[in-house]
Amino acid sequence: METLKQILDFVLHLQDHLNAFTRDHGVWIYALLFAIIFAETGLVVTPFLPGDSLLFAVGAIAANPDSGLSFTIACVVILVAAVIGDSVNYSIGRFAGERLSRRYPRLIKPQYLEKTHQFFERYGGKTIIIARFVPIVRTFAPFVAGSGAMNYRKFMCFNVVGALLWVVLLVPAGWFFGGLPWVKKNFEFVVLGIIFVSILPMLVEIAREWLKHRRSLGTKGN
Numbered sequence: 001m002e003t004l005k006q007i008l009d010f011v012l013h014l015q016d017h018l019n020a021f022t023r024d025h026g027v028w029i030y031a032l033l034f035a036i037i038f039a040e041t042g043l044v045v046t047p048f049l050p051g052d053s054l055l056f057a058v059g060a061i062a063a064n065p066d067s068g069l070s071f072t073i074a075c076v077v078i079l080v081a082a083v084i085g086d087s088v089n090y091s092i093g094r095f096a097g098e099r100l101s102r103r104y105p106r107l108i109k110p111q112y113l114e115k116t117h118q119f120f121e122r123y124g125g126k127t128i129i130i131a132r133f134v135p136i137v138r139t140f141a142p143f144v145a146g147s148g149a150m151n152y153r154k155f156m157c158f159n160v161v162g163a164l165l166w167v168v169l170l171v172p173a174g175w176f177f178g179g180l181p182w183v184k185k186n187f188e189f190v191v192l193g194i195i196f197v198s199i200l201p202m203l204v205e206i207a208r209e210w211l212k213h214r215r216s217l218g219t220k221g222n
Contacts, residue, residue, distance in 0.1 A: 014050060014053055014054060014057035014191060015057045015060055015061060015178075018057055018058065018061055018069075019061055019067065022061070022067060022068050022069050023068070026068065029068075029069060030073060030074065030077045033054075033058065033074060033077050033078055033081070034077050034078075034080070034081040035081075036049055036050065036054060037051070037054070037077075037078050037081035037082055037085060038081040038082075038084060038085040038088075039085070040085070040138070040139060041081070041082050041085030041086050041089060041138060041139060041142070042084065042085030042086065042087075042088040042089045042142075043085075043088075043089070043139075044089065044092070044100075044108050044139055044140060044143045045108070046139070047112070047135065047136045047138075047139035047140070051135060051138060052133065052135070052170055052194050052195070053191045053194045053195060055078060055166070055167065055170035055171050055174065056170055056171075056173055056174035056178065056190070056191075056194055057174060057178070057191070058074050058078070058171055058174060059071070059170070059171040059172060059173060059174020059175040059176075059178055060174040060175070060177075060178020060179065060183070061174075061178070062074055062171075062174075062175060063174070063175045063176075063178055063179045064179070071171070071175060074171065075167050075168075075171050078167050078171065079163055079164065079167045082132075082163040082166060082167070083159055083160055083163045085142075086128070086141075086142040086159045086162075086163070087142075087156070087159065089139070089142035089143050089146070090142040090143070090145055090146040090150075090152070090155055090159075091146060092143060092146065093142065093143035093144060093145065093146025093147040093148075094146035094147070095146075097143060097144075097146055097147030098147060101113060101147075108143075112136055112137075112139075112140050113140060113143075113144060115136070115137060115140075116131075116137050116140040116141055116143075116144045117144060119131065119134075119137055119141065120141075120144060120145075120148070125145075125150065125154055125155070125158050126158065127141050127145075127158075128141055128142065128145060128155060128158035128159055128162050129158050129161055129162035129165065130162075131162070132162040132163065132165065132166040133166065135195070142155070142159070
């Protein structure tokens, strides 16, 4: 429970924590960013780590010339971590996906895998790109792609394009909007808003499935 509180505090106060880390540890901030993005995209057991909100916060911090955080270096580090993370996740899924899913259902939750499979059924290979903007699915998409033996060259094309779009859209958004007085004052609400918008497609899909299930029960009842 204490760990969950710490994670929640870190996510809601990303800008403060990253600012403090940059001030205290200098260039090690890039190692921290790499580690978080790599773990969130490359390890199926850490889908709870910040992704979209982290990129926005990085852009907001880099906009301040006194922060010590380089916009360009941060973008490159995040991009490399995202591409490598997905590649490692794909390899894990390719060589041990089914075995890990059966052996550790509490860590690799079946409902997350099922939701990701639905994304693949609907969008095909483009899921790797779309998933970059959908928390949880982002973590499981490369794992499922590897488990389903998706062609590696095709996967890497989607992987690189998705990572580029993710970084190019979200980090500059933080750069341009993060410095606004209202955003600075209400950064926690902005983070929550980013998280909500990110998971909205998933919520819509869940609602549609629930309505479909309700209709099917009604039809059977009649």
